[in-house]
Amino acid sequence: MFDKKIAIALILITLTILVLAKPSYTQDTKHKTHASEPITEDQIHLAAHGNAGVIGNVDTHDFDPNVYMVSWNFNNLPESEREKYYKEIPLLDGTLLREYWISAENKDIEIAPGVMFPAWTFNGQVPGPTIRATEGDTVKIHFTNNGDHPHSMHFHGFHPSEMDGATVDQQVKQGETFTYEFKAEPTGLHLYHCHTSPLYQHISKGLYGVYIVDPKEQRKPAKELIMVMNGFDTNFDEENEVYAVNTVAFYYIDNPIKVKLNETVRIYLVNILEFDQINSFHLHGNFFEEFKTGTLDKPNAFTDIITMGQGERSILELKFKYPGKFMFHAHKTEFAEKGWSGMFEVEK
């Protein structure tokens, strides 16, 4: 008797399954028709590939990468303002005494639209102001530490041991001032940075800048651009979240650097990037002469890509053959897509 009932129950169950199972066999064909809705999907697809980058704009009131790129010795400031930070005094031997007033201060800076970074800065900017002298000049820097940690200024170049700013007793304590003085040499592209321990902290927080020593016999005229490849660890995990040339992610993508056709362009390129082993510079549609550290007259390479470790720098010289837009970026794609990308706009 039970067998009969069991049979009935089983049949009922099987029927239920069959009735419910039917639609699932049509699933695949339905899916295909769903996929062929051409207009919207194509639009979305195109948009998806063109949507890399950041949203919004950075406030450039305090720091404008376009201004930084072409400024040295505070020549971007009006004369009355400039003399607070920089003075030139001709010396008897025909060289100049160049005097600078620089201070270390904490400042929140905008490194990508809407992203604030609690930086340690020289004169409230990252990179710090560019110091530029001719070989043989005397550089004198009155450095005041207005930050909340000891800091120092350590210059690459020839200088006496007591001007090195690197040992423990050479740290400038909070509120104190130290004057660095040395002859500008050798000719080349150098840098300065804080040399207080932990070093990675003081550098990644923003305490670095460019130091250019021009040869006594001037370089040939060119459009000169200063570019510092840097990055920012915004969440303190010892990795950079934002990469850039001159601090602001993707800035030169939205604000292309304007140059003229066949004009000589000279790029002073410095790599200060913390945490990552290397950085690189690649230019589209063009080649450049590379002068490593800018110390010698002969170029070291004629190429379109160079790779640099931290602290390495090169002078690049190039001319654009064609008008239009040409990208430049780190040929380490991760850095490029995290902000270290820019654009030249070549005008006739």
Added chain:
Amino acid sequence: MNKIIVALIPLILLFLLIVFFISNGPVGVLRGYFPPVEKVFMEKVTLEPNLINLDLINDGPDQVTIAQVLVNNVYYKFKMEPSQTLQPLQSGKIIINYPWIRGNTEHITLLTSNGLTFEKDIPVAVETPKVNEQYLTTFALLGVYVGVVPVFLGLLWLPSLRKLSERWHKFLLSLTAGLLVFLGLEAFSEAIELIKKIPAAFDGLGLLIIGFFFSLFTLLAISEAAHKQKKVNKAVFLSYLIALGIGLHNLGEGLAIGSAYAIGELSLGILLVLGFMIHNVTEGLAIVAPVAKLFTNWKSYIKHLLLLGLLAGGPTVIGAWIGGFGYSPTFALIFLAIGIGAIFQVVYELVKYIAKDSLDSLFSATNASGFIIGILILYVTGLVVV
């Protein structure tokens, strides 16, 4: 009236204390001196062709501004609703136009205005199933396979159970208790896992405790009330309670299957389905254990059996629906908590039934071995579910 006012006095004083603290207390120490605490919880990701939709909630004490978004370490433009800034406990939605790749693991990073990052992985990128008739039937079918049919198959043990002696019947009931304790503890461990997946502000542990005791005591009260009614047969009632407890548990299983499908871990889903199928046959056994002696005439009790089967297995379908297209860890946790409460209530009823008001008979060798074998059965069948 006076009594009420007297009772309210401490509350009024507490209110005044709070007002005084906010205006004059050392609040400044808690504010301002420390950097803001930013917390963002990403609840759900849905994928459409070239689109990533992200539901998020600010579950920290301060407001959060999402300044930029990275997908796989690339900055990507995005839209955020209602705005890029979220107040505490405010929810938002981020839409990213990104050419994600089917089958890849996609990695989303949110960068706040203070530079903090919040990350979310999409383990296997597949288009999120859309809610439609076909989707519902597919999942209903899955639910039937996993819940309803296996439970019915288990019910078919009824004729065999009927011939058992009193002693073996108790063995069987103990085995049922073992099955249920295992299910309850398993659900409990799942619930603990889920606590980590829900926004901290919702207090997962609190939800678990509330859900558990709410369902436990509600069902205890209902069953007490029912026992007082003379019309209700204790054994039948117990079967229904077991079916209900198992049903609530199966709701959780359905959720697991549906959400595994929705987040693209389909292969895991298939294993889950197979595992639950085997698992659930034993549940049918548990349901009919109390009524084995009673249901002697199949014809008159077929209605009961169908209802019991549906009560225990049906919720799998509902769970699979919810899990498939509206999965929220928070709701899953609440369902689980209710299910655990229900299961332990049933265990309590079973123990009472086996003991027949004399606790001494409870721990006989037969009962103890039944209980332990019940646990072992679920452990072994559960091994299939990875």
